[in-house]
Amino acid sequence: MSDRILGAACVAVGAAMAWAAKDYAAPISYEPVGPRAFPLLLAGLMVAGGAWLVVKPTMNGHWMREAPLKALAFAVVAVFVYALLFEWLGFTLATTVMAVPVGMAFGGSLPKSLAGGVGLGLVLYLLFDKALDVVLPTGLLSFLFGGR
Incomplete structure (x- = not known):
């Protein structure tokens, strides 16, 4: 339900x-x-x-x-934390920080959740920044992505 x-x-x-x-x-x-x-x-x-x-x-x-109501509640909290950290951490790190614990809350192991979070952050960043030319914040990783 x-x-x-x-x-x-x-x-x-x-x-x-x-x-x-x-x-x-x-x-x-x-x-x-x-x-x-x-x-x-x-x-x-x-x-x-x-x-x-x-x-x-x-x-x-x-x-x-x-x-899993706890997992659903945890996912909602993770999305709010994601919104708060988005500018400071940047898109890639904030996406990873959100995806790893959410993946683990729904039964994923730490290595799989970490790989999925890092992959999601990097692939989506490259898709939006390079393919669609949408400017996303780089945050703490600005030295890798060209400092925006």
């Missing part, structure tokens, strides 16, 4: 994000993608993932199944 509650919350938050980002526009065009693309993409993914959690079949066909 908590999966469905989380899914409904994701749909609501994603819809609110999309509504808030609909009017984002740069005063001058300095990036090919623009400031609206990333929040709308995240909002769309949140709504799609949340909708899937609401309607997906559960284990053994039961509507109610036990979910």
Whole structure:
């Protein structure tokens, strides 16, 4: 049942994000993608993932199944900490710091969670910074990424 509650919350938050980002526009065009693309993409993914959690079949066909409520609460706290540390640590480190404990909370081992967190941070940074030309903060790793 908590999966469905989380899914409904994701749909609501994603819809609110999309509504808030609909009017984002740069005063001058300095990036090919623009400031609206990333929040709308995240909002769309949140709504799609949340909708899937609401309607997906559960284990053994039961509507109610036990979910790790502590892990869900931990993930929510980790995302808030991520938002607080994002500018200071930079995208890559903040993503790793968030992904490692969340991965472990949902049953991943430390080495796998660490590898996943580092990989997620680096791949997403390179995707957005190099491929999409979206400027992300480098934080403490500015000496590696060219100091932005």
